[in-house]
Amino acid sequence: MTSAPRSPAPHERARPLAKGSTYPAKDLCSQCGLCDSRWVAYVRRACAFLNQRFEAMETAAHGRSRDLANEDELYFGVSQRMVTARLRPAIEGAQWSGIVSRIGVRALETGLVDAVLCVQQSPDDRFTPLPVLARTPEQVLAARVNKPTLSPNLEVLEQLPGSGIRRLLAIGVGCQVQALRAVQDTLPLEQLYVLGLPCVDNVSRAGLQTFLESASDSPATVVHYEFMQDFRIHFRHSDGREETVPFFGLDTPKLKNVFAPSCLSCFDYVNGGADLVVGYMGASFGRQWLTVRNPRGQELLDLVETELDLAPVSSRGDRRAAVQQGIDAYDKAIKLPRWLAELVGFIVQRVGPQGLEYGRFSIDSHFTRNALWVRRHHPEKAEDHIPGFAKAIVARYRLPSL
Template sequence: MLGFVVWLSSCKVYTKHSLVNKRRLSSKGVKQNVCFWLGHYVDVPSPVFFSVWERRRVRKYCVTGKSSTYSQKEQEQYPHRRLKNYGGLGGKYDTRQYPAKSLCSHCGLCDTRFIHYVKDSCAFLNQHISELEYTVHGKSRDLEVENELYFGVHLNMIAARRKQPLPGAQWSGIVTSIATRLLETGKVQGIVCVRNDEQDRFQPKPVLATTPEEIYASRVNKPTLSPNLSVLDTVEASGFTRIGVIGVGCQVEALRSVQSKLGLEKLYVLGTPCVDNVTRKGLDKFLRTTSTSPDTVVHYEFMQDFRVHFKHDDKVVGGPGKQWTETVPFFGLKTNELKDIFAPSCLSCFDYVNSLADLVVGYMGAPFGWQWIVVRNEIGMEMLDLVSSQIETMPLSSSGNRLQAVQNSIPAYDKGMTLPMWIAQLLGVVIDKLGPKGLEYARFSIDSHFTRNYLYMKRNFPNILQRHVPEYARRIIEQYKLPKE
């Protein structure tokens, strides 16, 4: 009977938390699994676990899923640990209907016991970026300073790129390099990141990466909605006290709201700017409407030269592995056919620049071919210092005037105007030469999306418009004349 219980416990730990490698179970592993069910703290021998635990000794708190495992004090401090009824099981926490409903960005929080805090933490139920900025960075953005109004609290902004780009990286591999160095230097025990599903290169698969190889396998942005926070239960069960998280604005806002409930000693948040994600079905429509070879696209990005850059690789369909790039001008997109592919959460988001991350790595404020890096606080500076020898940097610049370009784009998008491709190509060349560049291009992109999203909220969710749009976004939107209803 005892043997059956031990076997059952090892299976449950493996399938639910992916922490124990059943193929490596030894007598020490069996002993550990007995401890797991008794709810003790144990020193875990490295052979029991995946390679991250090799040469390490990890103190793991074993969670049996029974409320009796926790003391009354722990249950009061972490009430989410008492939850059993969540994750689509029916009842109060039935996640077949997410609390944010049609505005849900599927960040993954509601797929964990941390759904207990969703009312206060979800970016689409309780927009409170300013308060969280103060908590995370020690101050809220100064709305009278243009760079803070647009880009949030920061200590520094620079352009950077790796001296030796990482093979297979979307750009030069700065995000991957920072995450890897965090792990290699022991600053973290694991990194929450997103891999591609084995069966679908565009289907995101959140993981708690514990080796450099796992982090490297997570390189390249995923353009579809991704439940990054769905691994928070795994993080808690791991017993890790120092972790890193790579995420976008809505995920980071929810994470910051529950950060104190994770029992962490240190949290490093590496963010990327995010706009216009799509569902998996919407992605198929976008690729087939826009690219000449949708089946070979491995990633794409809307870039500073006013073009969409598609990276292709023939090997994704069994070819010789030829890599090539395709560009399509913004003005040649079939807007009238594509307006419905973007997720409602993205059309109601006002945190393009990921205000609550410690360090943000994107592209829109930097020259073409460089990355835009925003250091928001001391933790962000600590992360950037880890790769200082691997990157070259230069100051940011700003030129041109975005205001008229944004004003003209508002009715064009609103009416779904699409230009013939030859005109779009010509217009793209002209605007690339004469249009806004550097930080002015970043402000152009923010203005364009904020005005569009404000109109979307006003038309579709007027009852929550006032409380959902942050003050900094209102000030940006007030610069423009919006269409009358």
């Protein structure tokens, strides 16, 4: 007796949406790349902007969802371990010390994975992302330094069938990781590791140009930049020069609407679905913040732990008054004169929140802003779209009227 033929899975029948067509999330699309692969068939359940599913994602990835009664987990997600670190020696040309790149390299060198999903840059433009499935350490190192623009990382899933890749390390930001987790069980993989980056306020390439021209004294020579724990934006230029600008000196009226709607409606700053998260937001200046969420995350950290200068996390200061003042200033699009912005930055840098408290400051500031944005621009989505942990945080503050 012969068995009935197997029905093809949705992704085996589907094909990517045509580039330039209207994606299902429309104006909220983060261009994560899922719709540019055959896994577009799962977009209705996978897209972070169509179907918010934090608790289910965390439970599937980590065995449980975050404990909302635990202040650290309320803010930073499920965690087994939190530390701060620097890679010794640092990787030449890395944005900071190069921990993310080193983990990718070691994952390949040890045979833990067959490939690393990472983002190189276009040959024509430093800030145009080029997602790749890196098979060699050299290809991973070519992806070092952040690309602060929307990036279609998941389009390379289209390359997995027939590639021989059975074990994959995916490096990505929250919206990409949420979509990846939703389709994980349908991928032709034996094992998936996810190294997450904290992410907030990405822009289109045109939006990035507006930001650079508004904030830097030499936008054409900027190699990379980051909003850092000293309340200043650090720009590195092609000649090696470092330029810093106080947060409070930005041209808020010009930049208020430059960020992507997907980022203005995102509540996954800390990348809650990743196995291991590496960023800066919960560390003192000059160090990176690492959060291990599950045993796979510890496996990734084990690859490089002997090469790291490790220290415990710390916390100092009180963010709450600064957050409330920032809510009102942002909503009114207040722009400070440069001398006053420098003065405010000088004071806040010395007496303001540091370490984990700086992380909470940044989360509070963005969650309150984003909750207000969603309620004003997509009121029909607000109740289901804003996750419970974000609602609990936002409720601590007084928001402007809708």
